[in-house]
Amino acid sequence: METVRVGIIGTGGISHVHVKQLREINTAQIVAVADPSLENRKQLIGKFNLEQIDEFNDHQDMLETIPMDAVLICSPHTLHYQQVVDSIQHGCHVLIEKPMACTLDEAEQLIELAKKAKRVLQVSYQRHFEPSFLYIREALSKGTIGKLTSVTASLYQDWKHLTTGTWRQNPSLSGGGMLMDSGSHIVDVLLWTTGLKPLEVECKLEKHKTHVELDSFTTIRFENNVVAGLNIVGNAPCWHETYVFCGENGAIFYDNGKIVLRRLGNEAIIHELPPQTNNSDKSFIDAILGITEVKVPGEFAKEVVALTEQIYRAAGYQAITSVK
Ligand SMILES: NC(=O)c1ccc[n+]([C@@H]2O[C@H](COP(=O)([O-])OP(=O)(O)OC[C@H]3O[C@@H](n4cnc5c(N)ncnc54)[C@H](O)[C@@H]3O)[C@@H](O)[C@H]2O)c1
Structure with missing residues (x-):
């Protein structure tokens, strides 16, 4: 072919x-x-x-x-x-x-x-093709910040405003709210950049009088004693995506595409990233x-589905199956 x-x-x-x-x-x-x-x-x-x-x-x-x-x-x-x-x-x-x-x-x-x-x-x-996330994944695996200790991942979006009256707020078509939708990217980043398995999950979510959750606040205990906070906020005025990866020797800050590496007592290093090629x-x-x-591959994306399902369950929600 x-x-x-x-x-x-x-x-x-x-x-x-x-x-x-x-x-x-x-x-x-x-x-x-x-x-x-x-x-x-x-x-x-x-x-x-x-x-x-x-x-x-x-x-x-x-x-x-x-x-x-x-x-x-x-x-x-x-x-x-x-x-x-x-x-x-x-x-x-x-x-x-x-x-x-x-x-x-x-x-x-x-x-x-x-x-x-x-x-x-x-x-x-x-995000698997974006230089900033490729940098983070490689830096974590190379030990640039030492052993990873925690991750804070947050996505804010005017999701409520953008999705009113659409299939995204209809659970039988969306399967869930912002966590299932844009939040899926953030769950992807957590799992793919760290390569860690989640062990325990706790979650509080809020629908704000809609049919699906807009805001969800999740804590996750990963293997290797890594703890994480995952904040998905659909009741916000604009898109804002941030991550902080803390390790025993430093931290990587991601803020809407910008990467800053920090070490105790040292000046911040701003990383210039290569252009995207794929x-x-x-x-x-x-x-x-x-x-x-x-x-x-599906084998990886399945882990995102599994963690998403686990988060909804932790908040007391049953997963919605597909239309067949
Ligand atoms: N990767 C990303 O950054 C990203 C961004 C936006 C959306 N998405 C994903 O893409 C998908 C679509 O989202 P969208 O923003 O384009 O939504 P959209 O509402 O703009 O488009 C969805 C389309 O699906 C059509 N549709 C409905 N029922 C259908 C059916 N039975 N068969 C075929 N088409 C049908 C609708 O008529 C509509 O044209 C979702 O899975 C969403 O999560 C991914």
């Missing part, structure tokens, strides 16, 4: 980012899209001059009609599971937007299915073509 033929399920906001990235790859060709919203399909097709591709109301019709090698899933969360199953059953490799599924059981089923079918199953956690879509296409390994 020299060119990977790609179909897209879900043509809302995030699909525009993927289409832009896919069009920069000369080994990928978008062949079809599926979305029950005619308006969203037309917007995507019009914006990127994709008038030559086929469009469908229903993803099954797309999979049955158009020959394709890979599918990109950009739909509401509780639809992911069945759409991945259907795509793999049609022989396609799959890149799923986060979260991979809404329960650990479903995530495990998807991994098994992809393994049996020998298909690539990748999840779109783009992204979720390029790495997915390269993995299908056998050029690189799968950078964000």
